[in-house]
Amino acid sequence: MKQLFIFSTIIILGFLSGGCKKKKEEEKQPFVLFSIEDDKQLGLQVKQEIESDPIQYPILPERGNEEAYRYLRALTQEILDKGNLTYRNEFAWEVKIIKNDNVLNAFCTPGGYIYVYTGLIKYLDKADDLAGVMGHEIAHADRRHSMRQIQNQYGIQIISSILLGNNPTLLEQLTAQIAGTLTGLSFSRDHEREADMFSVRYLSNTQYACNGAASFFEKLLLEEQAGRIPEFLSTHPSPENRVQAINAKADEIRCSKIPSNTLSSYQRFKSLL
């Protein structure tokens, strides 16, 4: 399976001038033919595939890493509990750490199986930044982006015939293909933007700065200015726009951009990995 970098390309046009309109679009429940059970089943399949491939996905063992897992899960739990999610109780919302210090990434399957690389955790400076990324990943699952993308890719007619049971072989093929490529699936610009915006909303009732997701991009921009262009930026332009849009959303909903008082516990967390 191909590695992918989260926070793929996004370009925001007219967000600042069209704030109200965007808000309504975001609040609309998307039209998805798949059932919630499909999200859960597909997510479980992908999880099994990931966890049966320890070379590509070396999962940090639970044993001996209890404190690190406790930290990450408590951070995630706060976002899930206070974020006003649609599928808080339906999806699994499992969190695992992948031990690879070279990958600045995290991803989330449908149905809420979240994977975070040690490389990303160590790269970030504070819990607020990580909370921002977790919020973004949670949004991909809760807003059902993968399912919507599959629907767009295959078309409503094909999906309908599969769901009606008219085409069992195609369903099998489709499921296998999706499970095989899901962690490499890149989301559309609209879905990336939507995940950024929902990250701000989810964090707005937590102790974390609601614009935490912006810090990751700001840090990447500094690297770029220093002449160290991360692969990420060479293939995904315009993080500036995402920083602006995230901060504009925070201003619009008037949530706190003040970092939480958690610096030393985040340092401790990093030192455990």
Ligand SMILES: [Zn+2]
């Ligand atoms: Zn994303």
